Amino acid sequence: MTKRARIVGVGRYVPEHVMTNDDLEAIVDTSDEWITDRTGIRERRIAADHESTSSMGAEAARRALASAGLTGQDIDLVVCGTCTADHSFPAAATLIQHEIGAPGAAAFDVNAACNGFMSALSVATQFIASGQSTRVMVVGSEVYSRILDWTDRGTCVLFGDGAGAVIVEATPEGERGSVDALLLRSDGSQAGLLYANGPATPGDAAAREAKVVMNGAAVFKHAVVAMAEASAEVVAQAGYSVEDIDLVVPHQANRRIITALADRLGLPMEKVFLNLHKYGNTSSASIPIALAEAVAEGRLKAGDRVLLAAFGGGLSWGAMTLEWGGVRHPEAATADASIART
Numbered sequence: 343m344t345k346r347a348r349i350v351g352v353g354r355y356v357p358e359h360v361m362t363n364d365d366l367e368a369i370v371d372t373s374d375e376w377i378t379d380r381t382g383i384r385e386r387r388i389a390a391d392h393e394s395t396s397s398m399g400a401e402a403a404r405r406a407l408a409s410a411g412l413t414g415q416d417i418d419l420v421v422c423g424t425c426t427a428d429h430s431f432p433a434a435a436t437l438i439q440h441e442i443g444a445p446g447a448a449a450f451d452v453n454a455a456c457n458g459f460m461s462a463l464s465v466a467t468q469f470i471a472s473g474q475s476t477r478v479m480v481v482g483s484e485v486y487s488r489i490l491d492w493t494d495r496g497t498c499v500l501f502g503d504g505a506g507a508v509i510v511e512a513t514p515e516g517e518r519g520s521v522d523a524l525l526l527r528s529d530g531s532q533a534g535l536l537y538a539n540g541p542a543t544p545g546d547a548a549a550r551e552a553k554v555v556m557n558g559a560a561v562f563k564h565a566v567v568a569m570a571e572a573s574a575e576v577v578a579q580a581g582y583s584v585e586d587i588d589l590v591v592p593h594q595a596n597r598r599i600i601t602a603l604a605d606r607l608g609l610p611m612e613k614v615f616l617n618l619h620k621y622g623n624t625s626s627a628s629i630p631i632a633l634a635e636a637v638a639e640g641r642l643k644a645g646d647r648v649l650l651a652a653f654g655g656g657l658s659w660g661a662m663t664l665e666w667g668g669v670r671h672p673e674a675a676t677a678d679a680s681i682a683r684t
């Protein structure tokens with residue numbers, strides 16, 4: 343029998359170091375006014391030299407375990423959404439699996455750029471639906487600061503580092519709180535709009551540096567249309583109407599993209615969770631950080647209908663509707679002094 347999946351734990355970790363828009367003025371020809379007005383971003387976190395996608399992901403995962411009242415022993419699969427893994431291999435997920443003490447767990451990464459967490463979460467729900475897994479750690483973790491071109495004002499002001507994690511488990515018979523509908527799509531014909539060259543890219547040495555290259559205006563248009571269509575489709579698939587949605591937790595790329603999405607869906611911004619002013623675009627980490635923060639702020643309660651929507655390079659996008667089941671120890675997800683300051 344197909345099993346349904348629900349989120350029972352959330353956690354987030356962001357590095358201590360804050361880079362403000364004023365700090366960026368000293369690096370590229372930009373201004374706090376331009377960045378705030380065009381994106382909504384005021385500051386972002388930058389990983390310290392000793393931090394990595396796996397170390398931040400492991401910390402977020404430990405906090406998710408605490409919020410669920412579980413240990414690593416309870417986890418049978420670790421999936422990490424990332425496009426900035428510590429190494430080409432091993433996968434960041436295997437390093438996280440070791441760090442959280444999950445000896446029985448399988449582990450692998452999913453790379454779908456900023457749609458990485460949604461893709462990883464979709465994998466988790468399918469492993470649970472098939473009965474292959476009973477409890478999955480889903481992580482989104484990124485260190486974009488290491489792949490940005492810090493001379494390109496069109497991209498370097500947008501991104502930040504951080505990690506988030508959720509634990510997904512099979513919903514016991516008769517209990518509420520589960521993923522209702524999900525949709526993933528891609529369009530590789532538009533790959534040139536947003537990419538980072540990696541070591542496998544043919545060409546000269548300069549082209550092989552792993553720097554983010556983006557056509558911002560084109561990505562903007564695709565993002566709004568794709569996320570709005572995917573969102574409308576999952577809401578319909580789940581049998582809800584848009585008015586039934588209690589909270590939208592979108593990928594935190596740009597406040598204007600999110601406002602346009604809410605407009606298209608006919609949803610008031612009070613129902614949309616926003617924290618990009620504090621972290622910028624953390625790619626795969628943005629939705630799980632936002633979910634953990636929504637729990638910490640009391641914005642999510644058991645029974646709430648939640649819409650997730652993400653978009654990224656690929657192009658790749660997706661949406662999901664779920665009923666919020668509630669985490670057992672929400673206070674554990676809030677235990678982070680570095681986050682409390684903003």
Ligand code: ACO
Binds near residue numbers: 457654
């Ligand atoms: N500071 C000051 N001026 C700037 C900056 C900056 N940081 N960046 C660009 N400008 C200038 C441009 O040079 C241009 O000047 P010009 O008119 O003299 O040529 C002007 O501002 C307008 O540039 P646009 O690119 O048209 O600005 P736009 O309003 O489109 O905003 C932005 C740019 C913020 C990048 C927007 O297009 C956007 O958010 N796009 C989506 C990006 C995104 O979300 N990407 C991530 C997807 S997720 C993933 O997979 C990584």
